[in-house]
Amino acid sequence: MRVVLSTYGSRGAVEPMAGLAVRLRRLGAEVRMCAPPDEEFAVRLAALGVELVPAGSPVRPLVTSVTPGSAEGLARRAADLMAAQFAAVAGAAEGADALVATGPLPVTAGARSVAEKLGLRYVHASHQPVSLPSPHRRPPARRGSPLPSDTTDNQALWDQDAALAHTMFGGPLNTLRAAAGLPPVDSVRDYAFTAHPWLATDPLLSPWRPTGLGVVQTGAWYAPDERPLPAELLEFLDDGDGLPPVYVGFGSTPLSAPGEVARAAVEAVRARGRRAVVSRGWAELALTDGRDDCFLVDEVNHQALFRRVAAVVHHGSAGTTTTAALAGVPQVVVAQGADQPYWAGRVADLGIGAAHGGPAPDAESLSAALRTALAPATRARAAEVAGAVRTDGTAVAARLLLDGAGRTA
Structure with missing residues (x-):
């Protein structure tokens, strides 16, 4: 055929x-x-x-x-x-x-x-x-x-x-x-x-x-991804006194103020006592300073990476939402448009994370959303849902x- x-x-x-x-x-x-x-x-x-x-x-x-x-x-x-x-x-x-x-x-x-x-x-x-x-x-x-x-x-x-x-x-x-x-x-x-x-x-x-x-x-539908994570990223993930970092990325979605979003995200992650893995993406996110608690990645295997992080902060595409759900990792969805508000609502309704209130986060609003995502109950619910996703x-x-x-x- x-x-x-x-x-x-x-x-x-x-x-x-x-x-x-x-x-x-x-x-x-x-x-x-x-x-x-x-x-x-x-x-x-x-x-x-x-x-x-x-x-x-x-x-x-x-x-x-x-x-x-x-x-x-x-x-x-x-x-x-x-x-x-x-x-x-x-x-x-x-x-x-x-x-x-x-x-x-x-x-x-x-x-x-x-x-x-x-x-x-x-x-x-x-x-x-x-x-x-x-x-x-x-x-x-x-x-x-x-x-x-x-x-x-x-x-x-x-x-x-x-x-x-x-x-x-x-x-x-x-x-x-x-x-x-x-x-x-x-x-x-x-x-x-x-x-x-x-x-x-x-x-x-x-x-x-x-x-x-x-x-x-x-x-x-998704394609199995068998690519290994880069050695430098694995080293970063293994550090941190046993506390996995938080992933921040907006995939192919452009942002009107990527510098401000990156800065707010890093500040929010630090406020929760975590390190950050920041994905450059099509928005061209960049690290805000030279501190060693952040790691910048380009194209990488999300299926493998998401299993190694404490939470995923993302834009709410169908693919990223599903990949995070399969990994059993809590999510914070900062929807920008199109179908993304729908997926943000589903994440909140299922109790596997938080829907950020609007497309332009600041450090305080993201920190509050991360508080929900990093709670033990949210982690437990995310693991439960992961076992039920087809x-x-x-x-x-x-x-x-x-x-x-x-x-x-």
């Missing part, structure tokens, strides 16, 4: 699909992965033995840009993402049996169009539940189009969201479809999601309440794909 995976976004969009690719290859499938051509993704996929087909522009310059895109710029970017699906992804999918797509709506709508043109089975996968229509929650606001504050009916808001999505992306998508000999679609969002989207999240960390949408929850998400998804070989979208 031949499977093509298509994604576009930062590490949180690439890593889960890499996990599925590894699982499919173990089961004998031939896999290609279409993803941004950023060097770090190419290195990671090569190490996993997954073939990368570059699709779209490098994502890091777009994510870390300090200047928000104009409406015209966003429309052009969306059109480029769709065009990449009709070009690079369509080429990679020739002769394949299935196409699995995740990422922004222009990517998944374009991917389904490619699958339709080639007669392939198509699966839409989401690594968070926030964007999937549900009467149980409000839709997230689309950039430049805030939700009306006077509307409280969630279903009405989701209907408005579908109309807005089509206004934003329907024109360029249908233009590309017409050139490919395909009929127009009248709802880009619903077309991309299908009637049975997959939700690649853990049922305990992220329970899905049934709706009219036939969501298939597989469990979270680790078979990619196996479930791979089997669904292999068992459904030959079916179209």
